[in-house]
Amino acid sequence: MTPPIVIPFRPVDPKKRLKAIMSQEEREGFARAMLSDVIETVIDAGCTPVLLTTQEIANIDARVRVIVLNLGLNEALDAFRKEQDGPFGIVMADLALCNTKSLMQLAHTSAAFGIVPGTGGGTNAIYIKDGSAFKAQYYGFSFLKHLTWAKEQGYSIEIIDSFRLSTDIDEPDDLVEVLIHTERNTAAYLNQIGFVLCAEEGRVHVKRI
């Protein structure tokens, strides 16, 4: 059976590292576009999406279970896991490049603990067989902290090697990855607000037209 996949989400004033190139309204629209791609992928992978949001949001797919908890990420996940008695996954809402294949690799791991690093030391996705035991330690060295914790528990561990799942979209240059590697809601949203790819001195960036 496929596990539920928790997607933590903050709908208001998200993606602050894009402030220099997007208004708050645009950042909120962009975060929603990424969320919709992640939700669709979770459903396509045969899993149940659980949206763990800091506040109610409109127009969410009826197949999504919504939990509103106005808490920090670690605190919200800690409150969630206490109610679980089976496995679950956690997938960040900004994995705009995620696809069914990479997500199924996580959801169908034979290990007791699956983890996908994010660039810069973060944790982009987790699978935990013994859900109620999970201890969320996001921010900073979270990949190493989660990995150390899983080793201490004696879990079998799979570190999933996926560019698509390891790419979280935080910085202006990360938009390059969206425009090159996807054609879904997130890329459509970027096109709609005028972002295009450009090459300068052999390197690729985005610009606004």
Add this chain to the structure above:
Amino acid sequence: MTPPIVIPFRPVDPKKRLKAIMSQEEREGFARAMLSDVIETVIDAGCTPVLLTTQEIANIDARVRVIVLNLGLNEALDAFRKEQDGPFGIVMADLALCNTKSLMQLAHTSAAFGIVPGTGGGTNAIYIKDGSAFKAQYYGFSFLKHLTWAKEQGYSIEIIDSFRLSTDIDEPDDLVEVLIHTERNTAAYLNQIGFVLCAEEGRVHVKRI
């Protein structure tokens, strides 16, 4: 049979985007450390490494075939492929995170053309069955250019999804990935010249001690 793997290399004044944090001598030592990790991985994957270098370098593993061609990357690869009548791979010398599993996925693809994107639109690795036909188009939008070219040739294509192969080490923050995800020559070299991980405001960087 496993294909030869070409590793293009520029030994003098490499990795210019690390100038702010490393001397030229250090950048040269760092590039050599990454090269040695890539060569070892290619050998462990059962493939023959072919070092395509802009000038002679000392102390190269005897199992490596060395070709000296003082040309630009695209021109050197073009000269190389004209001599080939079988498949070969191309792996960038700065893929410090590469491991046997990810490299074997490339070398054993059943497609006529395998490609690994780099972050920022680049191409980190290629496998081409019909080696003599290859047209190198590195720099700028090289991933999209190589992909478009392969489609135009009518090749079957596999885009390999690997964080380890998609991570090339160019910028100071990329050193974080080396120190978190490897314990080989490259990480040892960084430790030796004093780089360590540090977390600031929930994000991970490197600093020099």
